[in-house]
Amino acid sequence: MPHVDRLFRLAMWWERDRREAEDLVQDTLVQALQSFHRFTPGTNCRAWLVTILQHVRSNRRRAKARRPTVEDPDDRIAETVPFVPPVPQHLTDEDVLAALRGIPDAYQDIILLCDVEELTYKEIADVLSIPMGTVMSRLHRGRAVLRQHLASARRVDAAPPRLDAASSEGSG
């Protein structure tokens, strides 16, 4: 089942709970089988499955009365990304995942679908039911915010302990 691993990773990232993620993936595959007549041969099968995964996830959240993110992060962040720092030379997996967790959910989703799942902008627009222009603007802002988080994480790591101590003593 070559697509299950990728579907599960997405589900696990979103749900942060193994049991929930397993239920989500199972429901997704059941839905996929039931809707198979709607699959267009020759199109990206994984994108189709991710679209179903996202729909199932939204339905489950609605059923639990946990509304999906209502805040549009575009407005909130649009004016707060004045500077995109250079990418740190050394990135650990922990740095990257922590930085990704630290940015708004809507940006996480776009970056995961584009950079990890390698879906096209059109496929991402279909998965998230948003216009292509929104995909592009969110991706741009999301990547910028991610770079800020990565840069600040590295700065913290890179700061020599002695200087930190001296600085805190001096300011105190």
Place this chain on the structure above:
Amino acid sequence: MECREARQLAEAYVSEQLLVETMRAMVAHLERCPACRAEVEGLRRVRRATRSAFDAAVDLAPRPEFVAGLASRLQAGTVRRPVNAMPRRQWLALAASGLLAVGAGWGWRTWSASLSALMHAAVGDHQFCALTFKLAERPIPLDEAARRYGGVNASMITVAPSTDTLSGGALRIIERHSCVFDGHRFAHIVLRYKDTAVSLMVTDDPRPGAAWVPDFAMIDEHPSRLPATEGLQVASFRGPRHVVFVVSSLRDDDVQEVAQAMAGPVSRVLAEA
């Protein structure tokens, strides 16, 4: 293209979303502009690091028992069905139709005789077409093959080399045509990497049902290593209804790297075919 435009297109470029002409202009600009090249490389590095971290995260991986159990339950039709599920008879008919071959052993590593024969034909084609130019039947241009045989040949006319920076430098396409070896017709793209010829060959998937059962087990664009054959390294990935082989005398890791780099662009054109 000026720097300003290149910076605007950088995101789409690393996401491989540019049209071919724009991509060429972008590549030309990057070749002469170190600042934009550094910007693009930074974007790429974060993109690669994100995917790599996500794929390597152990706590995101499914339990093997879950995957095995899920496959069994789907095949048996015993999973809990959501509301508005189809009647059970239809469900079983669907399962019986072969759609649930998902976990039934059509795994990529389960080589059927036909696929194995196809791999040997791909290796032979690389030896006799790309290396020694001694094919029994003369290769024909892809556009002519598209008119005669349709399908995949037309798609391969437009596929562009990956823009990823590989460890050994850029990939170059030096030839593309349609040729036949051992009764199998391939859309054949010859690339050059590390001063060595690499063949990328696309052909129809020979497995029974592959043409009409596009189930999600049969589509996997992630390359697999195949056993070395006649001293050549082979990698393979699949698109809808097609199998793609990458063959070369390069080291195994190099062939895998080329296959990985070309899987995205090739799969995309196959999906649009």
